[in-house]
Amino acid sequence: MSALSLLPARRPVPGVFVALGLTLAIGWLVVLVDGGHLFNQSTTVSLLHVAAGLGLVAVGQTLVILGGSLDLSVAYVISLSTLVAAETMNGSDGGLLPAIGLALAVSAGVGLLNGLLVTKLRVNAFIATLGVGLLLKGYLDSGYDGPAGTTSPTLVQTLGYQRVGPVPVSFLLLVAVTGAAWFALSRTRFGHHLVAVGGDPEVARLSGVRNDRVLVTAHVLCSLCAGLAGIYLASRLGSGAPRVGTEGLYDLESIAAVVIGGTALAGGRGGVVGTVGGVLLLASIDAIFNQLEVDAFFKQVIRGAIIIAAVAVYARRAMRKAA
């Protein structure tokens, strides 16, 4: 049996890629009528940059949602990570690696806290991560009024702005992280167990899966992804930014990307590839609006509506399936 014969059992291409294609086609036409061009170099590059930041968070979010949990603290973890990274680097290349290590370690710590609250104290994931988010928010609000620290120039030049053709290095990082997550989900016991825990915790438990350990790991990985996104944003902005996570709406948008990408909000079904499709879809809509010079606030209204509508569509579908 060849490995390819596995494909029929995998989900077919999620509908999100069809939606993405349609969106790009329609967007291209509309922008063309408007007298612009959607697929010029600068638009593509900025689209991919937007996708890289959101994508890193959303891939992590996919892991926890697959496991039947949720992380609302990612936005604050991102902000925290930009600050930890930029302040540790303090503008020098020498501090690059320790800074990245520290930022990721701090993020992982937050993930560990989230995971333990959700599993050991059996606190609803929404509440637990909201509470942890507020803890972090208080720290950020009290400690910082504005940008702080300076990102190492090397990081800015590479992760922040370097490109391979039209593709930013950061997007390649997203591709790599997505690949790793995909690999973990399909080829490691952790991945198999995570999907099982999200699908039916009782079945997983009876099959010998250690549910708590799996979920804690997922939360740590999710926060690590958010931390990585923070490091990337620090490289774009050149400094740590205490509000970048919340102002970028990374919490809600990452959840939206996951749901649009076909992962069930209740867990147990979906994957990271669909999530990247969802991220590209959101980033494309953003790029099209930018090309049409749509008001930034109008964009936000549309975003809110899209998120609610997307979840409603999937909720309906799940309902029909259950009926």
Next chain:
Amino acid sequence: MQTVQPRFLPLRVPRLRPGGVLPILAILAVLLVLVGIRQPDFLAPSSLMSFLGRSAPIILLAAGQYFVIVSGEFDLSVGSLVTAQVVVAARLIDGDPARTWPVVLLLLAFGAVVGLINGLITTRLRVPSFITTLGMFLILVGAVYLWSDGAPKGGLSEEFRRFGRRAVEDVPVLGRVPYALLVLLVLAVLAVLLMRSDFGRTLVAVGDNPRTAALSGVRVWRARTIAFVLSGLAAAVAAILLGGYSGVSFQAGAGLEFGAITAVVLGGVALGGGRGSVVGAMLGALTLELLFALMNFYGVSGALRSTVQGAIILLAVAVSATRSSSR
């Protein structure tokens, strides 16, 4: 037996049971003592009155949030709704006193409609309420910025502002009694009456066990939608008081949703629904405000408020989690 004491604290001694108001009263008392030690002036009638007036908006929001939480949902849109209301009011009134009352009515209708939409999307389209209301948050913030081109326009009339900043002067013993406090008292009594009514009892039952409620003929979706509408209305009133007190800004309602949720949890209301009283929720808000005042007296940065809220939420749910698992 339907007499309700027209006072903030019920005279009846609260029973000690989960979801009762005794724990929150105890915390409130301890905080009052601590405040009294540090800042005896604070306990003078006049300053106490103005403190209560200042706390009225968050107490009202906590009551609104209570309706939603006790029915088993969340409303994260209230902060943005308050902001939107304040900005809309300023632009529509534009300093013209004659427009005050029509705009007040419009704001109430606006709040009710936003709540209605939240409720219908959550119950009829089965979108989890935190997503519905966070989406609504985005829409409201975006819409209000869009409508005002990025900076608040117009201004509130003095008529409008008096609800939030004026007071009944020269009251014996108490001194100044802020209008906001009077509004609060009236609405608090209404809220207590509502929770004692058929609707109120049914709403708690919906949060406690929606299946039983549905099998007893309760329209669960309708009860929850009404709860969202009440939350929207509470946000409208809170916006009127807040706009009057602190003026127009895009930050008018920032973070209030978290404050309201924290207050509700602190007041002994179970997240997930079915337990706790509206009085507890409102006392929770008062306690939270007093705690912030105390932090202020001790020179703790106000920016740490979120941390305190986060800690309270986590502590409260952890305590109830351990309590229920040990049973």
Next chain:
Amino acid sequence: MSDPPPAPLLTLRGIGKSFLGVRVLDGVDLDVAPGEVHAVVGENGAGKSTLMKVVSGGYAPDGGTIELAGQPRVFRGPRDAQRAGVGIIHQEFNLLPERTVAENVYLGHEPVRRGLVDRREMLDRTTRLLASIGETALPADARVGRLGVAQQQVVEIAKALALDARLLIMDEPTAALADHEVELLYGLVRRLQQRGIGLLYVSHRLTEVFDLSTRITVLKDGRRVTTVDTAATTADELVRHMVGRELSSYYPERAAPDDIGPVRLTVRDAGNRKLRGVDLQLRAGEVLGIGGLQGSGRSALARALFGVAPFTTGDVTLDGRPVRLRSPRAAMRAGIAYVTEDRKSEGIVPRQSVLDNALLASRAVFAARSGRAARTARVRELLAAVEVRGAGDDQEIRFLSGGNQQKVVLARWLALDPRILLFDEPTRGIDVGAKSAIHDLVRRLARDGAAVLMISSDLPELLGMSDRIVVMRDGRIAGELPAGASEEDVVALAVGTVREAAL
């Protein structure tokens, strides 16, 4: 009784188990030889499920010993039993519909090579495993959610075998299967037998018990009545063993013929997803008992009449007028009340007071009809009349005993003055005293002119209370029995040893 075959795989001696002081299993002995299909039969509540849970590690027994292949074992949980080689196939499958066959079969012990899940190995092993039980048509990489029920059952069996199960427990394996799928299961069971696997086969359906088993153990009231060689017994004999408890407890007097009034409710050729061709008449003043096994459609009937899962075909008339019972509210407006089977999740609002629980329905549907004070006073009267004991009206209902909770639920419905009452297992989990109080209440309601439909798995209760009994099987009405029918009559109709008794 025959001599047990040599070297039994499983030996149970004196297994006992009590819940809250109620003896559910009492000194049960049983053994299973390799390659044997040992059927366990008995009425609802005879202790079959509890026994299976004891063998598969779900419950720890209070007394007795479990030996596997001669070694004494104590299972600390289902995983312990799995490792010891005991697999269980539940009625409700423990499968993940979104995952493939192979992923389900090897969940929790995926084959690993160099730290990574070896998917090809997993597929190959699954394919071989399926082939070894004769399933060559089932692809190991198919998504389980797309498989039919019979194939999912095969996956469950493969999952157990992947853990090297030597003893397989099958709990009502045919309950969810269509007729042609049952044949497939028969083949599968025989191949498992050939592999030397011992099977404990729990079933209500005597036909398949006779088709498949080597020996049959009959349980009743938690005790083993007998173990017989299948070849040496008959269906009638088994049914006699299953029933025959003494009608010791007191039941209120049945309705006299004059007490029974006109037809209130008529159901004609009605059906939905769980019910087919239901014809039923319910008269004022009578208690109509509904018998049948679990899953036979009894609760589905009550839920259809109450508008929870309405009929999709057929007609319902109420007092001669056609009605559409599309929701609980519609049913309540038509004068129907429904006391649910699962009190905890569907009957009570646990953290609200007794009074609030009793007022729930009247507040929801008839709030405008009467004044608040009058309504509350009436409900308080009803609570007193049903004699809720040991609790004030302000106490949270979850602290009450099951019997008192049920009385509160009853008061909730009586406040609506219903003309038709549907009871689903009204006395399940209720102590003896409260039980007879509820029996009296039900009878009193009928005497006052209400039409009562009462579902019960408790045969003495069904026989003692009913003026007429309708027995259901497989979503249909299997037959009707008059008052004074015997337990054998009910069980025979329920398990299908007699075909469609005369209506």
